[in-house]
Amino acid sequence: MEQTLTRVVVFLAFALLGWWFVGNWLNRRRANALARVIYHAVPVLGQRxxxxxxxxxxxxxxxxxxxxxxxxxxxxxxCLLEARDFPLAWIYTRLRGRRDTVILRVDFATPPKEEARPDPRTAGAQAGLRRVIAFRVQPESPHLQLSFGVGGGEEDEIRRAFEFAARLARGEVAPSG
Known part of the structure; x- marks a missing residue:
């Protein structure tokens, strides 16, 4: 019995260690993929x-x-990645619908006027984002705080978020509501 328990514990330890290595590798690949998408979207908000x-x-x-x-x-x-390297946390957050999270913070040259701010309830749809976690446009810095989830195949939403922020900065987004 003791020998069986030892084997089970050793097997679980190796399985968790293997999962950690694979999850770490997957997160590094995902980070590289997201960084490439962001690199191509950067010109919407800046030069480099x-x-x-x-x-x-x-x-x-x-x-x-x-x-x-x-x-x-x-x-x-x-950009905060899913906890792919820790199986229990990854399973828990996956079941709750969490994906990789992008938090975009932008300070405009001039603070947005209250009448020009989009309604937080519909701003995600205006921006073309599916997984908006939080959205806030305010007169104090940072003027825009936008958090959204990015699942596999949803990477184009990063560019849409950048474009939405640039339109907000130029005063081109009509208030909704």
């Missing part, structure tokens, strides 16, 4: 960007937009 990993690099990354376009003072993006 700097990227820094979050933690070991398998948890996500932070991007700061350099030389912003007219109407934008600064922009930054935080």
């Amino acid at each position: 960007a700097t990227i820094r990993p979050v933690g070991s690099g398998s948890a996500g990354f932070h991007i700061e937009i350099q030389d912003p376009v007219p109407g934008v003072r600064w922009a930054a993006l935080l």
